[in-house]
Amino acid sequence: MDLSAISPVLLLASLMVASTPILLAATGELVVERAGVLNLGVEGMMIVGAVTGFVAAVATDSPALGFVAAAAGGAALSLLFAFLTQILFTNQVASGLALTLFGLGLSALLGQGYIGVKAPVLPQIEIPGLVAIPVLGPILFRHDLMVYVSIALVAAVWLFLTRTRAGLVLRAVGENHDAAHALGYKVVRIRVLAILFGGALAGLGGAYISLVRVPQWTEGMTAGAGWIALAIVVFSSWRPWRVLVGAYLFGGVTVLQLNLQAAGIAIPVEYLSMAPYLVTIVVLVAISARRGRSAVNAPASLGKVFHGGA
C-alpha cells in the first residue's frame, strides 16, 4: 500500500469530472421533483442519452452535436414518461421503473455496432490566467466545457426556483397541485415541461459518461449513476446548491475508491462501492430524525397523481 501515490490535486480534479454525470442528472431530477413528479427513470434516460450522444458524436464527428442529441434523446424518453403519468394517470413509481428497464434495453439495441468505436474528444478548456494559480488552477480551471455547464446549470436552477415567478409557480405546483389548479395554473403543462427538462439533463449526464469519462460505448455503462442521482436529490433536501455538494461528495467517494484500489489498499472494493448508498441511508435517517416536515422539505405533492379539475 502506498498512499503517497495518490496526488491530491489530480484526485480533486478527477473528482469534478467523475461527479459531472450525476450532477447533471440530479439537477434535472431536482426540478422534476420540485414540480411534484417522482421520475425513477433517471438511469434509463441517462443510458439512452449516453447511446444517442455517442452515436451522434461518431456520426457527425462533433462532441457538441453529440451532447445536443443526448439531451434530445433523454427528453424523448422522458416524454413517454410524461405521457403515461400526466395524461394517462399511471402510477409514477411503476412507470419510472419501467422507463429505466426500457431505456436499458433500448440503448443496448441502438448501441449495437458501436461497441469498441472511439468517440471524438471533447477539448479541455484552460481558462487563461486562472489556470496558472498553483493547486487551485489545475483543480478548478482545466476542464472540458460540460463541467462548467453543469455548475452553471445548478446556479441557473437555483435562480429560477428562488427568484423567478415561473419558478415560484413550479414550486407551487409541486407543493399543492389542487390549489395551483384552483388559481388557474396549468399543472399538467408545467409538469410535462419539468419532466422534459429532467430528461434532457439526464441525457446530458449519460453522454458525459460515454463521450468524456470512458469514452466509448458499452452496454449498461451508466452502472447505477441514475440511482445515485435520485439519492442525491433526497440527500440535498431538494435544494440546488446541496445537490452540487452531494454530487461532489459521491463523486469523491467514487474517485477515492479507484485511487485506493490503485494504491493497493486492503479494503474489498465492494465496501467502497456500497459507500455512496450507505451515506445516503445515514443522511436520510439523520434528516427524518429531526421532526417536522420542514426539516425534510419534500414537495408535498411529490408522486401524487393530479386528475385535473372537474
Added chain:
Amino acid sequence: MDEPLLVVEGLTKAYPGVVANDGVSFSVARGEIHALLGENGAGKSTLVKMIYGLVRPDAGRMRLSGQDYAPSEPREARARGVAMVFQHFSLFDALSVAENVALGMEAPPPMTRLAERIRAVSEAYGLPLDPDRTVATLSAGERQRVEIIRCLLQDPRLLIMDEPTSVLTPQEVEILFETLRKLAAEGTAILYISHKLEEIRALCDAATILRRGKVVATCTPRETSAAALAELMVGAAFQAPERQPVEPGQVLLEVTKLDLPPDNPLGTSLREISLAVRAGEILGIGGVAGNGQEELVAALSGEATTAPGTVRIMGEPVGHLGPNPRRQRGLLTAPEERLGHAAAPDMTLVENTALTALARMNLARRGFIDWPRTRALAERIVRRFDVRTAGVEHAARSLSGGNLQKFVIGREILQEPRILVVNQPTWGVDAAAAAAIRQALMDLAAEGAAIVVVSQDLDELMEISDRFAALNGGRLSQSLPTRGLTVEQVGLMLGGTHGMHRPQEASHAAP
C-alpha cells in the same frame, strides 16, 4: 346604478347523473353582500365556480358591469375584477405568506414591495399578518386572511367567499364580518356562500336560496326568520333538536391528571387534564383551535397512550390501551379530520365500516370478515343518517364533506357506544344534517351513553351539552353546568381563566 354588477341568467351545468345547476338566475348589486344559501349538494359551489371561470356552464349567460361575461379560466375572471376565497384553502403550506399572495396575482410586484403592500392592506382592514411567515405555521383564521388579502390586493369588484366561517372561532368571525362590511361600504360586492343562517341574517343584504340546483326563493335575510330560511333551504318544516333531560347515572369515563407531550413540533402538550362524564350526560369541550383538542381526543381514543390510571372506563384503568381494546370496552371515537383520519379516502364505505366496527360489532370470525353483515351495517348507517351516496360500494372520497361527516358519526352511533368522543361533529355540515347529528347525539345520551363533544361551535355546545369546559393552552377548565352559563363566563373560560373564582380585580389594581 342602472344595472347590477353581476347578472346571472339561466345558468345550467350538468354532470353525469346529476344536474348541479338548472337555469339559475340572480343578480348582485354594487356594494351588496349577497348570500347564496343552500344545503350540501344544492349546487352553490358549482355556481360560483362558473362565475370564477373554473367550470364552464352548459347553457345560460352572465353579465358583469353591463358587459357580457364568460370567463374561460380564473385568470380571465381575475382580470375582470372577480376574486374568490375558497372553502378549502388554496394555500401552499411550505411557501411564505408573500409567495402565496404572489401566486394569486396576475402581475405581482417584486417581493419586497409586495411585502410592504401586504402589511399596509392587512392593517387597513384589521387583519394583521406577517408576510414572511411560512403558511404551515399559521392558524386557520390567519390562513384565511392570506386568501382574503390575496384577493384584496387586486381591488376586486366582486369577492366570492365559499363558506368562510366554517373553520373560524367566534372572535375571528367577528373580525371577518367587520372587514366584509367595510369592503361593502367601499363598493365591493360580496357573494357569500354559507348554510349558517344566523350569520347570513347578521351580515347579508340579500339572499338567493338554492335547492337541488334551482333557485327556490330570493329574500331579504334580515326580514326573514331563521326558521323560515331553513324551511326554504330544506324544503320541509325544519326541526330543531330536542333534549329530554336525563338523570345522570354512574361515572363511565374518568380522566385524572393526564399529561401528554405533543407528537409534532407545532402541537400542544396536555397538562393535568381531569374530567368525568356520567351515563346520560353530554360534556361539551370548547376552545379556540390548536389549544389541545386533537391531542385530547387522541388521548381519549387511545391513539396516544398514557399511564394506565389516567384514563378509566367504568373504573377500569385503560390509559395504556390502544384504540381497539378501548372500543371493545365501549369507548368509541369520531375524530375531526374526515378524510384520512376518520375515514380511509380510497376505501369503500363498507370497508370503512369494517375498520372501526370490527371489534365492537363482532364482524370477524377467526380472522375472516363477515362482509354481508358489514355491508348491512353500512347500509343501515346510510339509511338512518340520510347519507347521500350512489351506494355503499363507493369510495369514501366520493362523498361530499357533509355526507361523509354524517357517515363517520353515524358509524359510531350505530355501534351503540357506552362512551362516545366526537370532535367537531357538525363541521362543514348543512343545517338540516347538523340538526340530525345533534339529535342523534342527544338520543344516544338519553339511552344512557356518556358523550364528550369537542367543538369550536359554541352555539352547538350550548345547545346540546349538559356541562361545559374550555381547553386553553392544553389545560382544561373546571366543567360548569351549561344551563345558566352566561356569554361572559364562557368567554373567561375560553380565555384561560380557570376555576372562575380567581379575583379579577388584580389586573386592574393600581396603575
